[in-house]
Amino acid sequence: MLFALLFIIASIIGLIKREQVKIVGLLSALASLALVVEALSGIDATYSILGLEFAFMTDTISRYFCILVGISGLAVSLYTAEYMEPRHLNLAAYSVFILSMALIVLSRDFLEFIIFWELMTIASYVLIVTYYDNTETKKASIIYLVAMHAFNTAPLLLAIGAIYSQFGTLDYSTLQGVYVPTWVIWAFLLGFISKAGIFPVHFWLPEAHPVAPSNVSALLSGTMLKMAIYGMIRVVELFPGSEAIARTMVVLAILTIAIGAIMALVQKDIKRLMAYSSVDNMGYLFLALGAYIMLDRVLKKIAFLALLLHAFNHLVFKNLLFMLSGNVLHATGRKDLELRGLGKKMPFTAVMSVVGILSVSAVPPLNGFISKWLIYQATFLSKDPLLVGGGVISLFASALTLAAYIKIYRIFTGEPNVEAHEAAPLMLAGEAILAFLCVVAGIFPGIIARIINVDVGNPWLISIGGATFNALLFAGTLCSFIIAAAIALPTKKNLDAPWTTGEPVDEFEQKPEHMFTPIAKFGKKLSFIGERIEERFSSFERWYSSKDLGYLDEIMFMPVIKLIEGTSYVIKELSKNLNALLAVTFLVLFTIVLTMAVLAGVI
Amino acid sequence: MELLGAIVAPFLPPLLDGVARKVKALIQNRMGPSIFQTWYDIITLLSMEPTLPTGSLAFRLAPYIALASALCMAFMLPYGSNSIINFGGDLIAFIYVFTLFSAALVFGALSVENSYSHAGANRELTLSLVFKPLFTITIGIFALKTGSLSITQIAHSISPSLSIVGAYLLLLYVAYVEAGFIPYDIAEAETEILEGPLSEYSGRLLGLLKWALQIKRFAMIWLFASFVTLPIAEGVFAFVLQMMVFLLAYLLMVTYESLNARYRLDQAMNQGMKGIVIGAVLTIIAWLGW
Numbered sequence: 016m017l018f019a020l021l022f023i024i025a026s027i028i029g030l031i032k033r034e035q036v037k038i039v040g041l042l043s044a045l046a047s048l049a050l051v052v053e054a055l056s057g058i059d060a061t062y063s064i065l066g067l068e069f070a071f072m073t074d075t076i077s078r079y080f081c082i083l084v085g086i087s088g089l090a091v092s093l094y095t096a097e098y099m100e101p102r103h104l105n106l107a108a109y110s111v112f113i114l115s116m117a118l119i120v121l122s123r124d125f126l127e128f129i130i131f132w133e134l135m136t137i138a139s140y141v142l143i144v145t146y147y148d149n150t151e152t153k154k155a156s157i158i159y160l161v162a163m164h165a166f167n168t169a170p171l172l173l174a175i176g177a178i179y180s181q182f183g184t185l186d187y188s189t190l191q192g193v194y195v196p197t198w199v200i201w202a203f204l205l206g207f208i209s210k211a212g213i214f215p216v217h218f219w220l221p222e223a224h225p226v227a228p229s230n231v232s233a234l235l236s237g238t239m240l241k242m243a244i245y246g247m248i249r250v251v252e253l254f255p256g257s258e259a260i261a262r263t264m265v266v267l268a269i270l271t272i273a274i275g276a277i278m279a280l281v282q283k284d285i286k287r288l289m290a291y292s293s294v295d296n297m298g299y300l301f302l303a304l305g306a307y308i309m310l311d312r313v314l315k316k317i318a319f320l321a322l323l324l325h326a327f328n329h330l331v332f333k334n335l336l337f338m339l340s341g342n343v344l345h346a347t348g349r350k351d352l353e354l355r356g357l358g359k360k361m362p363f364t365a366v367m368s369v370v371g372i373l374s375v376s377a378v379p380p381l382n383g384f385i386s387k388w389l390i391y392q393a394t395f396l397s398k399d400p401l402l403v404g405g406g407v408i409s410l411f412a413s414a415l416t417l418a419a420y421i422k423i424y425r426i427f428t429g430e431p432n433v434e435a436h437e438a439a440p441l442m443l444a445g446e447a448i449l450a451f452l453c454v455v456a457g458i459f460p461g462i463i464a465r466i467i468n469v470d471v472g473n474p475w476l477i478s479i480g481g482a483t484f485n486a487l488l489f490a491g492t493l494c495s496f497i498i499a500a501a502i503a504l505p506t507k508k509n510l511d512a513p514w515t516t517g518e519p520v521d522e523f524e525q526k527p528e529h530m531f532t533p534i535a536k537f538g539k540k541l542s543f544i545g546e547r548i549e550e551r552f553s554s555f556e557r558w559y560s561s562k563d564l565g566y567l568d569e570i571m572f573m574p575v576i577k578l579i580e581g582t583s584y585v586i587k588e589l590s591k592n593l594n595a596l597l598a599v600t601f602l603v604l605f606t607i608v609l610t611m612a613v614l615a616g617v618i
Numbered sequence: 619m620e621l622l623g624a625i626v627a628p629f630l631p632p633l634l635d636g637v638a639r640k641v642k643a644l645i646q647n648r649m650g651p652s653i654f655q656t657w658y659d660i661i662t663l664l665s666m667e668p669t670l671p672t673g674s675l676a677f678r679l680a681p682y683i684a685l686a687s688a689l690c691m692a693f694m695l696p697y698g699s700n701s702i703i704n705f706g707g708d709l710i711a712f713i714y715v716f717t718l719f720s721a722a723l724v725f726g727a728l729s730v731e732n733s734y735s736h737a738g739a740n741r742e743l744t745l746s747l748v749f750k751p752l753f754t755i756t757i758g759i760f761a762l763k764t765g766s767l768s769i770t771q772i773a774h775s776i777s778p779s780l781s782i783v784g785a786y787l788l789l790l791y792v793a794y795v796e797a798g799f800i801p802y803d804i805a806e807a808e809t810e811i812l813e814g815p816l817s818e819y820s821g822r823l824l825g826l827l828k829w830a831l832q833i834k835r836f837a838m839i840w841l842f843a844s845f846v847t848l849p850i851a852e853g854v855f856a857f858v859l860q861m862m863v864f865l866l867a868y869l870l871m872v873t874y875e876s877l878n879a880r881y882r883l884d885q886a887m888n889q890g891m892k893g894i895v896i897g898a899v900l901t902i903i904a905w906l907g908w
Binding site: 530 | 664667668669670671672673674676678679682683685686687689690693703705706707710711713714715717718720721724725728729730731732733734736737739740743744746747748750751754755757758761762765766767812818821822823825826883884887901902905
């Protein structure tokens with residue numbers, strides 16, 4: 016477990032020398048690379064710390080998620096080495112964060128799972144409050160901490176506690192296939208959907224992700240949310256009886272997809288837009304998981320492959336997109352959509368943004384298309400109206416995603432209205448790794464499928480359930496058309512100014528908030544409803560604290576306190592007369608002895 | 619047989635556009651240009667050097683990507699019984715290559731500082747937000763009834779029923795809208811926004827874009843024609859029948875186009891929403907088995 020050692024060294028360095036961002040970042044990158052390499056060859060280690068046995072082992076799913084954590088850790092750590100501003104404990108927390116995520120997927124029983132889960136939550140909280148002097152951050156971090164513990168850790172602890180009290184063990188291999196009460200699976204569902212940001216409990220995500228520094232946002236949005244999916248897959252694989260939650264999961268996922276995509280469309284802040292887009296993509300993952308539970312035979316395999324491939328794809332392009340928004344923030348100090356003309360000074364960022372935007376909109380031949388294609392196959396061919404509805408909503412959300420991200424593309428075009436500079440090479444290197452993976456996973460998706468041991472025929476294509484998608488051939492056909500047309504009909508660079516019929520462009524420029532008006536009205540209505548609900552809650556809170564009830568414990572303990580106060584007053588008065596005091600004392604002693612005799616059953 | 623499609627798809631659509639202009643002219647009681655006029659226009663444009671209003675690579679690359687994706691769309695369709703690019707689930711890939719086409723157009727339009735281009739890009743995306751789901755619902759009905767998502771497989775296994783007839787009508791409507799005929803050519807509106815995304819393009823790039831738009835129009839209506847004819851015919855006879863149904867549908871659409879004015883964006887969206895509701899009802903009917 017070399018990677019664990021390297022992460023621990025990195026966090027110790029971060030703890031002792033709070034300013035050494037580069038060293039910690041590079042060490043974390045090295046450790047993530049070690050994680051990928053070790054996971055590919057399998058990990059099997061047991062440690063005994065403080066009398067507790069910690070066993071770490073990879074099976075198919077945990078190996079896959081280890082590789083995912085490793086890839087994102089590598090890219091984001093390279094980025095962090097140049098980007099992150101060290102403040103309080105966040106440097107130490109950074110390595111601990113990635114380490115805890117890796118250990119979550121490697122753990123072999125629920126005890127380790129919950130320990131490292133809580134460690135991950137605390138580490139992410141420390142990272143989110145990096146800019147603690149900002150009011151927005153304070154509010155967002157409180158929402159994050161409370162929501163996570165109330166809706167995530169509490170149900171998980173309840174469920175795990177119930178399992179322990181019923182079976183006396185928390186080990187995965189012993190618990191394989193046992194029947195747990197249905198409410199335990201519901202508790203697990205609640206815990207994991209709140210971590211993933213699914214509909215009723217998604218409110219913390221758009222608050223927490225924008226206020227964190229961009230490298231942390233990338234890890235939160237890209238990797239931490241996948242831990243929830245991993246946990247849910249684990250629970251579904253271990254315990255039979257998950258059909259009970261499948262329909263609810265699919266319904267919530269569909270609502271999440273719709274809400275996330277529509278809300279992403281009306282945002283004015285780049286990172287908030289991407290946070291809502293993450294909510295939307297988590298909806299896809301839970302839709303695929305629900306389809307996996309509900310379907311069988313070939314479609315089940317397709318849904319499973321769709322789930323895991325989409326986890327990989329979303330990780331890659333969401334990390335990329337958040338890191339690119341970090342580039343913009345670092346260069347200009349702004350993250351709103353009013354920016355223009357950044358493409359001139361930041362060409363690499365612009366090109367990688369186009370790759371990221373096309374990936375998230377699932378345009379072939381990039382990687383987002385493959386997983387979405389598999390989700391559509393699983394849902395449309397299922398003959399279940401709920402799943403078919405899910406497929407339709409997915410396509411709607413896909414179109415909405417393209418529309419929302421076009422607003423982000425707009426910041427790179429036109430005339431610059433801020434000073435900008437290209438990002439540092441290490442930052443670009445981290446992003447380039449992920450952009451490269453976007454393209455490669457789009458053209459050779461079979462390689463990813465091989466890691467999860469899903470049989471897709473030839474490793475160069477995806478051939479599953481009678482449907483073969485030869486992504487390489489497809490991409491090759493597209494490229495050959497483009498190249499043929501470009502060679503037959505080339506264009507010389509013949510520059511001139513745009514002709515806008517002589518009107519000044521800035522007067523008639525289309526502002527991002529005016530784009531897609533007919534659909535954006537829905538989004539505004541949704542956010543209006545959300546605001547009303549929040550207002551109701553906060554008005555209830557104001558009413559409650561306005562009552563002179565004071566503290567709850569005051570109400571409970573007041574009578575007893577008043578009794579003791581009264582008794583001490585009486586004794587004080589009595590002490591002024593010694594005889595009376597002696598008489599009262601004798602009476603009290605006699606009463607006590609009598610009471611104890613009665614209680615002991617003597618009389 | 620399907621290799622005939624490699625000749626038909628790139629070279630027939632501009633000729634059809636010429637026919638459309640002739641029909642429109644005859645309805646409007648004038649002579650109109652010759653049938654080959656659109657071809658002459660495109661060839662002239664392709665021979666001219668473009669003037670680039672911006673050095674952006676996206677602007678220069680967009681027409682090539684648009685042409686490539688339109689050709690891909692056309693090659694995924696059956697000519698006769700089979701198609702050139704054929705794989706399971708290719709109906710979804712068809713939709714997404716269409717998305718690539720729109721994305722290329724929009725990226726190119728947003729790369730240049732012209733409010734008309736931006737307005738056109740905005741309209742293009744807003745329309746696709748409503749009409750792509752409608753297309754998906756139609757596909758959902760076909761997938762529910764035939765159990766497949768492959769264009770050729772669906773085309774061969776459609777059997778008539780109430781929901782399938784409704785799905786055909788919806789598909790006709792979607793093909794009409796996505797082909798960009800007059801009530802719905804809001805994105806490339808000539809008179810309102812100076813052709814929208816196309817306004818800053820000139821010369822060779824403009825020729826490529828116009829050609830790509832014609833091929834896209836052809837692909838959408840050919841999809842409809844395939845779904846109508848292939849259940850009942852095979853081989854060469856199927857191809858001839860496809861061509862006839864296609865020409866009939868095209869002429870009807872052109873006639874309808876000549877008699878109409880352009881919708882506003884919100885009017886078109888309302889029509890699309892109504893279509894979605896009808897589609898949802900049809901999906902429920904299909905699921906119930908009719």
